[in-house]
Amino acid sequence: xxxxxxxxxxxTYSTGVTALADLSVEIDKxxxxxVIGHTASGKSTFIKMLYRxxxxxxxxxxxxxxxxxxxxxxxVYKLRRKIGVVFQDFKLLPKLTVYxxxxxxxxxxxxxxxxxxxxxxxxxxIVGLKEKVRSFPHQLSxxxxxxxxxARAIVNEPKLLICDEPTGNLDPDTSKEIMKVIDNINKDLKxxxxxxxHDKEIVNRMKKRxxxxxxxxxxxxxxxGSYKSHESA
Amino acid sequence: MKALRIVGRSFRDAFKSVFxxxxxxxxxxxxxxxxxxxxxxxxxxxxxxxxxTKNLEKELTIVVYLEKNATxxxxxxxxxxxxxxxxxxxxxxxxxxxxxxxMSEYDPTYSDxxxxxxxxxxxxxxxxxxxxxxSLESVTSEIRKLDKIDSAGYGKDAVTTIIxxxxxxxxxxxxxxxxxxxxxxxxxxNTIKLTIYSRRNEIEIMRLVGSSNTAIKLPFVIEGFVIGxxxxxxxxxxxIYGYIIAYEKLNGYxxxxxxxxxxxxxxxxxxALIIMVMGALIGMFGSxxxxxxxxxx
Numbered sequence: 001x002x003x004x005x006x007x008x009x010x011x012t013y014s015t016g017v018t019a020l021a022d023l024s025v026e027i028d029k030x031x032x033x034x035v036i037g038h039t040a041s042g043k044s045t046f047i048k049m050l051y052r053x054x055x056x057x058x059x060x061x062x063x064x065x066x067x068x069x070x071x072x073x074x075x076v077y078k079l080r081r082k083i084g085v086v087f088q089d090f091k092l093l094p095k096l097t098v099y100x101x102x103x104x105x106x107x108x109x110x111x112x113x114x115x116x117x118x119x120x121x122x123x124x125x126i127v128g129l130k131e132k133v134r135s136f137p138h139q140l141s142x143x144x145x146x147x148x149x150x151a152r153a154i155v156n157e158p159k160l161l162i163c164d165e166p167t168g169n170l171d172p173d174t175s176k177e178i179m180k181v182i183d184n185i186n187k188d189l190k191x192x193x194x195x196x197x198h199d200k201e202i203v204n205r206m207k208k209r210x211x212x213x214x215x216x217x218x219x220x221x222x223x224x225g226s227y228k229s230h231e232s233a
Numbered sequence: 234m235k236a237l238r239i240v241g242r243s244f245r246d247a248f249k250s251v252f253x254x255x256x257x258x259x260x261x262x263x264x265x266x267x268x269x270x271x272x273x274x275x276x277x278x279x280x281x282x283x284x285x286t287k288n289l290e291k292e293l294t295i296v297v298y299l300e301k302n303a304t305x306x307x308x309x310x311x312x313x314x315x316x317x318x319x320x321x322x323x324x325x326x327x328x329x330x331x332x333x334x335x336m337s338e339y340d341p342t343y344s345d346x347x348x349x350x351x352x353x354x355x356x357x358x359x360x361x362x363x364x365x366x367x368s369l370e371s372v373t374s375e376i377r378k379l380d381k382i383d384s385a386g387y388g389k390d391a392v393t394t395i396i397x398x399x400x401x402x403x404x405x406x407x408x409x410x411x412x413x414x415x416x417x418x419x420x421x422x423n424t425i426k427l428t429i430y431s432r433r434n435e436i437e438i439m440r441l442v443g444s445s446n447t448a449i450k451l452p453f454v455i456e457g458f459v460i461g462x463x464x465x466x467x468x469x470x471x472x473i474y475g476y477i478i479a480y481e482k483l484n485g486y487x488x489x490x491x492x493x494x495x496x497x498x499x500x501x502x503x504x505a506l507i508i509m510v511m512g513a514l515i516g517m518f519g520s521x522x523x524x525x526x527x528x529x530x
Contacts, residue, residue, distance in 0.1 A: 051441070074446055081443030091438060104435075105442040107242060110235035156442065 002026040003159070003192055004050065009059035011045055011216075019045040020056070021216045027194065029159070032186045034203050034225070035196045037213040043196045046213060047164050050194065051083050052076050064159055081109065084153030084161045084191075088168035090145045092137040092152075098124065099133040102151045109156070123155040124148075126188075127181050143174035147181060154185060161185060163195040167202065175202060239448045247455035250428050251463070258460060261417075261424040265464025265515060268413040269508050273472045275406035276504050282399040284495050286366075289396065295361040295373050298383040303357065307381045312359055318375055320368035321361060329355035356383055366396070414515055421460055421519025425453050426527045436528070450528060454520050461516025462509065469505045476501050 004027040011020040019042045027033055037043040048054040049061050052068050061068040066079050092101050102120045111119075124130055127147035137145055146166060153161060163182060167175035179202055186193045197203060203210060203226055210225030211218060251258045297315070299308055308326060316324045332355045337344035347353070363372055369387050376385045429436070439449050477497045486493045 077440075077443040077445045079443075080441060083443075085441050091434060093435060093438070104438065108239075108439045108442055108444040108448060110239040110242075110448070112234070112238065152438075152442070 003029040003031075003064060004194075005060070005062040006049075007060045009049070009056045009061060011042075011049070011054065012057045019216050020049075020213075023059075023213075023216075023218050025211060025218060025221065027192065030186070030190045030192055032183070032193045032206075032208045033195070034206075034208055034210045035194060035213060036198070036203060036210060041213050042216040043213045044164065045216075047162060047194065047196050050160070050162055051085055052079055081156060082159050084150075084156070084158040086146070086149050086153050086161065086163040086166045088165040090137070090149040092145060092148055094137055097134050097136055098129060098140070098148050098151075101137070101148055102155050105152050105155050119155055119157075120151075123151040126154065126185065127151045141174070142170050143177060146170065146174075146178050150178070150181060150185070154189070154191065157189070158191065160192045160194065163193065163197075165197055166195065167197065167199050172201065175199060179206065240451065243448075243451040243455050246452040247459050250432070250452070250456050251459055254424070254428060254431065257424050257427055258463075261421045261460050261519075262464045264417045264420045265461055265512055266467050268410075268417040268515070269465050269468040269512050270471065271406075271413055272410050272511060273468045273504055273508050275410055276507060277472070277476060278406065279403055280500065280504070281495055282403060285492050286396055286399060288493065290366040291362075293363070293366055293369060293387060295363070295369065295376065295385055295387045297359040297361060297376055297385040298356040299358065300381045300383045301356060303381040308357060308359070311379055311381065314379060315359065315361055315376055318372060320364050320372055322364045323362050325360045327358045327360055329353045329357050332358065417464075417515050418519040418522065421457050421516055422523040422526075424460065425457055425520040425523035428456060429453060429523060429527050450524050453524050453528065454517055457516035457518075457520025457523075458513050459516070460519075461512035461514070464516070465509045465512030468508050468512075472504050472508065473501045476504075 004025075006023055006025050009020055009023045010018070012018045023042075023046065035043045035046060045054055049056060049068065050063055052071055056069050059069065063079065064082050066082075068079060071079060093104065096104060099120060102123055103116050106116045106119060121130075121133075124133055127150050129144060129147050129151065132140060132144060137148065140148065146169075150161075150166070161182070166182070167178055170178060182193060182195070183206070185191050207224045207226070210220070210222045212220035212222075212225075297311070299311065303311075312324050312326060315321060330353065333347055333353055337347065361372065361376070363369055373385050373387060376382065436449060480494055480497050483494065485496070
């Protein structure tokens with residue numbers, strides 16, 4: 001069985017808007033996948049379905065052996081513990097330091113402080129923020145804040161890292177650095193990465209698998225794809 | 234261990250939150266304080282009323298006067314037939330001579346009056362006490378049906394009026410207390426709602442990293458609990474000291490020695506315990522309402 005398996009997934013919101021139509025896709029363990037498409041194309045819905053922020057109207061969504069479509073509300077946390085999520089707006093807690101923000105993710109799960117420390121330091125080291133552990137978010141640049149967010153997402157060693165436009169608020173140079181960090185996580189930790197983005201340059205340069213979603217339909221799946229491949233098509 | 238750490242964290246968060254939004258928490262705490270004060274006063278009144286009523290009931294007796302021509306045999310027959318009635322606790326015979334002596338002792342004027350008669354003008358009697366104050370009336374009317382009875386009655390008016398007034402007071406306080414409890418719970422709900430709102434980012438992150446629903450909700454429920462407990466401190470102190478002082482000032486009774494107050498120990502401690510438990514329950518009830526309504530997981 002593949003790590004992620006979507007079969008004939010449909011999603012219609014209560015407003016009558018169809019976000020996804022008959023979408024099927026498989027993703028292997030350790031893959032790095034871009035999801036691209038215009039605003040309101042359904043790519044956000046697709047991403048949200050993976051961590052059960054949304055439920056499919058029909059079809060099955062299987063992530064790491066868990067059928068997300070049939071997951072009861074009270075069990076969602078079991079899925080979320082296997083997934084790290086990074087957002088465009090970093091969602092850091094302003095009153096906590098970098099260290100505390102990353103540690104927060106483990107504290108919520110009741111991990112003992114003895115175990116928390118090495119895990120947090122390792123995650124912060126991976127994203128290259130060792131010098132800033134005691135800083136508060138407002139003392140950091142946008143790129144640094146996003147690194148904290150990534151560190152928090154990977155601190156629990158998830159099998160899957162979901163990034164929803166992580167570079168949307170960053171300048172091109174900073175975006176490049178962030179992509180390097182995410183790429184390293186994918187290569188070194190063998191974490192599966194699924195990333196929704198608008199950033200053509202990143203997609204074109206990285207030569208990863210690209211899923212193109214248009215009007216809720218999966219219209220392209222390119223193994224070493226780029227933005228060009230669908231624009232020329 | 235894990236669950237313990239989550240509970241510990243929840244307590245820490247709850248206290249932090251109470252002091253971070255202090256003005257807001259203060260409003261809820263004050264409201265809880267007022268409610269619990271009223272509850273404490275009503276409990277003290279209710280406890281005393283119940284105690285007094287019980288004592289009054291004990292003293293409530295039916296006095297049965299026998300006809301002048303009733304013989305001793307008649308008296309003992311009537312005594313045994315009353316004793317066989319249901320709801321009757323005891324029947325004692327009291328002769329007219331006993332009455333005369335008792336009354337003369339109580340006030341010398343009576344003895345002057347008695348002296349003006351050639352023979353004792355009083356009647357022999359039976360004093361009947363009942364098991365339940367509510368059966369006074371039925372027992373009395375049953376006794377009246379017996380032969381050789383001059384009259385039968387009990388201190389109806391005074392005592393029953395006192396008891397019915399107490400009853401009314403009790404009912405009114407119950408209504409006020411229930412209303413206040415709802416107001417307090419509502420205020421606490423509002424406080425917790427704002428806490429939930431101010432911590433929505435934290436909640437979102439907790440959800441994303443996979444906190445269980447219980448772990449997310451627990452801090453808020455504990456916050457309500459803490460507000461309730463903090464709100465019960467002043468009422469508890471006032472109850473304990475206030476009642477002890479009032480008891481000493483009044484020498485343990487109100488107006489007449491018949492209306493005795495309950496001794497302060499351990500009465501005040503029971504009241505304090507009830508107040509604290511109620512505070513905690515109202516707080517948790519209020520925050521549970523907020524969590525159910527505003528915390529979408």
